[in-house]
Amino acid sequence: MALSFGVEIELLVCPRGTPSLSPLAPASASSLQTMRPSKHEPKTDNMPEIPRYWRVELVSRVLSTTTDWQNELQAVFEVLHDECKVRLTTGCSMHVHVSPYDGRYTAGQLQKICKALCYFDNAITKVMPAERKDNPWATSNKLKRAYTLVPAHSWAYIFKLLDKTTPKHVHGMLSGGWRWRSRYCSWNFENVTEACGTIEFRRPPGADSPDSSIHWAAFTLGFVARALATDWAPYASLKTVGSVADLERFILGGISTLGPTMNGALGWRIVEDTSPPTVLTAEELGAIERKKKNKDRVKSPFVEKVSGKCWARIWQGR
Incomplete structure (x- = not known):
């Protein structure tokens, strides 16, 4: 099995004695392209400003599990840290876009991925840091009413609903x-159904190192690969949700099907983060909703990049 993918990584950077971020995208490490420094904007989300730091978003080219993608991310972060001081805030995140290597998702493949994300929704929430557990930029996908039926009636009803999923209707x-x-x-x-044909995993926190970016890419790729390879029929009769331990085995199983370019990619164990979810104020939530309306006018940077609409865009906090 092989998958294509791309990443978007949100950071704050402070150049080390240079007024330009252009050195961050040399020909030898051009997998990711940085944004130019953003103009001053009113604070409209829950991410604090840091003096002398610029908000940027690194947007990759299309990568695949058939190539040495880990070295590409390593090279980009080496250049980034050589040229800049890097910071993260709780408003930073990383998004991973995944698609089949040789075409588009079929209805059957989407049905399998939907079953996986519903079955493991609780476990995925548990392994996230506090600021990503209940985040308005990456809310749970689970079918709330149907989900409450699982303890008494099993997954059969939800899976029956998901078996009706098509590329047109899945969103x-x-x-x-x-x-x-x-x-x-x-x-x-x-x-x-767009040109890039990806599913985007928006839940991971920001990544300020090659190890953390590779970890979350591997987490996503392993999850999708295992979801596609799983026969979900035996799960339909279960009345429990997937545990964190189940999730780790599931992802490791998927990684094992993706070939040698995935060796060592996960980096560390998948374990529960027991910190409580970050609680935002009504003012912060209102500001985020207003920002969403503005951001709805454009696609994500990776999608625009793949479709040829842009190669770099100022990050406005997502």
Whole structure:
């Protein structure tokens, strides 16, 4: 099995004695391209400003599990840290876009991924740091009413619903319904029918090192690979949700199918983060909702890059 993917990584950077970020994208390490420094903006999200630091978003080219993608990320971060001081805040995140290597997702493949993300929704939430557990930029996809039926009635009903999933309808089904559908979900299906054809995993925290960026890329790739390889029929009769230990085995199983370029990529164990979810104020939530309306006018940077609409865009906090 092989998968194509791309990453978006949000950071704050302070150049080391240079007024330009252009050295961060040399020909020898051009997998990721940095944004130019953003102009001053009113503070409209929960990410604090840091004096002398610029908000940027690193946006990769299309990578694949058939090439040495880990070395590409290593090279980019080496240049980044040579040229800049790097910081993260709780407003930073990393997004991973994944698609089949040799084409688009079929309805059957999407159905399998949907079953996996529903079954492991609780476990994925548990392994996230506090600021990503209940985050309005990456909310849970689970079908809330149907989910409450699992302890008494098993997964059969939800899986029956998900068996009706098609590329055209999956985004509406997994993001709050047709009327309220949104890209701001843990797993965003908005682009499966677009040119890039990806599913976007929006839940990971910001990454300020090659190890952390590679870890979350491997987490996502392993999850998708294992979801596609799993026969979900035996799970339909279960009345429990996947545990964190189950999730780790699941992801490791997927990684093992993706070949030698995945060796060592996960880096560290998948364990529960027991910190409570970050609670945002009403003012912060209101500001985020206003910012979402502005951001809805454009696609994500990776999607725009793949479609040729842009190669770099100022990060406005997501």
